[in-house]
Amino acid sequence: MILPHSLRARLLVAFLVVVAASIGTVAVAVLLVGPRYFAEAMGHMPGDPMGEAMGRATEAAFTDAMRQALLAATVIAVVTATVVSLAVAARIARPISALAAAARRVAGGHYAERVPVDEPGELGELATSFNDMAGSLEATESRRLQLVGDVAHELRTPLTTLDGYLEGLEDGVIASSPETWRLLRAETGRLTRLVTDLSELWRAEARQLALRVETVDAAAVARDVAERFAPLGATRGIRIDLPTTPVQARADRDRVAQIVGNYVSNAMRHAPDRSTIVISAATRDGRVRLAVTDRGPGLAPDQLETVFERFYRVDPARSRMDGGSGIGLTIARALAGAMGGRAWAERPADGIGVTFLLELPAA
Numbered sequence: 001m002i003l004p005h006s007l008r009a010r011l012l013v014a015f016l017v018v019v020a021a022s023i024g025t026v027a028v029a030v031l032l033v034g035p036r037y038f039a040e041a042m043g044h045m046p047g048d049p050m051g052e053a054m055g056r057a058t059e060a061a062f063t064d065a066m067r068q069a070l071l072a073a074t075v076i077a078v079v080t081a082t083v084v085s086l087a088v089a090a091r092i093a094r095p096i097s098a099l100a101a102a103a104r105r106v107a108g109g110h111y112a113e114r115v116p117v118d119e120p121g122e123l124g125e126l127a128t129s130f131n132d133m134a135g136s137l138e139a140t141e142s143r144r145l146q147l148v149g150d151v152a153h154e155l156r157t158p159l160t161t162l163d164g165y166l167e168g169l170e171d172g173v174i175a176s177s178p179e180t181w182r183l184l185r186a187e188t189g190r191l192t193r194l195v196t197d198l199s200e201l202w203r204a205e206a207r208q209l210a211l212r213v214e215t216v217d218a219a220a221v222a223r224d225v226a227e228r229f230a231p232l233g234a235t236r237g238i239r240i241d242l243p244t245t246p247v248q249a250r251a252d253r254d255r256v257a258q259i260v261g262n263y264v265s266n267a268m269r270h271a272p273d274r275s276t277i278v279i280s281a282a283t284r285d286g287r288v289r290l291a292v293t294d295r296g297p298g299l300a301p302d303q304l305e306t307v308f309e310r311f312y313r314v315d316p317a318r319s320r321m322d323g324g325s326g327i328g329l330t331i332a333r334a335l336a337g338a339m340g341g342r343a344w345a346e347r348p349a350d351g352i353g354v355t356f357l358l359e360l361p362a363a
């Protein structure tokens with residue numbers, strides 16, 4: 001049997017098939033069994049010639065009446081089924097048609113498209129799921145466009161610098177001195193770091209990083225990272241307070257060091273001279289928590305989340321002079337998620353400075 005493609009037509013055919021099956025069942029029951037029961041109810045007993053003659057006449061009349069009644073019932077049932085099926089089909093097909101039209105618009109790039117959620121049950125759940133999907137696509141597209149703009153902005157400064165110096169060297173306006181070549185290498189280094197960080201961010205967010213998850217002492221990793229920054233801290237009188245108790249976590253040692261290194265680097269950049277950076281490590285509820293706290297200017301409440309966004313800088317000019325790409329914290333959060341953990345920022349209880357935290361599964 002070839003069914004029509006329209007949902008309304010399919011529902012109509014389904015209703016008519018149910019009606020036909022119901023009427024057929026009733027017709028068989030009434031025409032085959034009904035006459036005998038009717039004859040018995042009329043008192044026409046077998047063996048009585050007059051009763052048998054009256055029974056045959058009654059049976060013929062009963063059968064004829066039932067046929068006419070069944071014919072009338074069939075017509076009424078078909079008309080009723082058609083009206084009801086069209087009404088029900090329209091009620092069911094309307095939101096599905098709206099969903100199909102909205103899906104076509106989303107496929108065409110209109111990610112702000114939404115459908116009303118005014119139907120109960122599965123249709124309402126379908127509409128809600130569609131809206132959630134469209135919202136996710138819209139957010140992804142927004143991040144993609146922002147990323148393109150941010151990358152273009154970040155590339156413009158070093159490229160402009162390089163182009164200006166190269167033009168000056170070509171015209172003889174700028175002398176070919178060691179300082180000039182050092183500046184040019186610094187700018188190309190910035191470009192290289194930016195491309196490397198973008199590549200690593202893509203791999204981390206796409207879960208394409210090869211992680212070697214094992215049992216590691218998070219406190220020992222933090223001490224190793226702090227040792228690298230000790231000379232820089234000594235020049236400014238900054239002391240790093242380190243954890244001493246071993247804390248075992250299930251993670252990739254190198255990636256944990258990368259995240260903590262990013263935290264300590266930010267702390268060094270913003271901590272005032274002759275202050276203390278506190279690194280703590282503890283286990284709580286089956287999770288290992290590493291925290292890096294500085295006594296710098298801190299973050300506003302609305303910056304605690306946005307600081308993890310791509311290319312976000314609390315102090316743009318200062319960060320660019322230090323050579324940061326602006327996506328270190330974004331990479332840190334992606335790495336933490338890839339290891340089954342999370343990364344976030346909090347304000348200390350006294351409101352001075354900021355605390356960056358890393359949570360990982362405990363071993």
